[in-house]
Amino acid sequence: MTHFPHPPVPPVSRAALFAFLDGLGIAHRTVEHAPVFTVAEGEEIKAAMPGGHTKNLFLKDKKGALVLISALQSTQIELNQLHKAIGGARLSFGSADLLEASLGVTPGSVTAFAIINDPRHAVRFILDEALMQHGMVNFHPLKNDATTAISSADLLRFVRALGRAPEVIDLSAAGAA
Secondary structure: OOOOOOOOOOOOOHHHHHHHHHHOOOOOEEEEOOOOOOOHHHHHHHHHOOOEEEEEEEEEEOOOOEEEEEEEOOOOOOHHHHHHHHOOOOEEEOOHHHHHHHHOOOOOOOOHHHHHHOOOOOEEEEEEHHHHOOOEEEEOOOOOOEEEEEEHHHHHHHHHHOOOOOOEEOHHHHOOO
């Protein structure tokens, strides 16, 4: 059984996130930049950082279940078909208030790292198979004014250290409407 350090108590700061990654022995590199709110706004940043760049979706299904999707930015996801690929009821975007209450981040700053703010595992976390094929993956470190790169293997280690089993799904199937 692998021993992991205890995660910090939410809401987690960027410094506490980085300290947790350091405690796990996870190498990470962060580039500070102006806040970005869309995939297109971050193109210049992405050009300077190798690896898989992401789009992250905070969703709620018709039955109230919450889902965080971290996908490769180029993966085409049809929201009205996604529930078929991941199982569950039809999905729509979760509100800003629900996002902040559930994951401690604001719209534009949705990131895989936000699961550190969900110690009760109220939000199902799904990773795109296409994203995980990249050696390095890039996410905002809880705010959209920086991008942090870690290896995809270390992302899985981060997920496991939070007491979660990584759920990697081929989300391209959700784009084939």
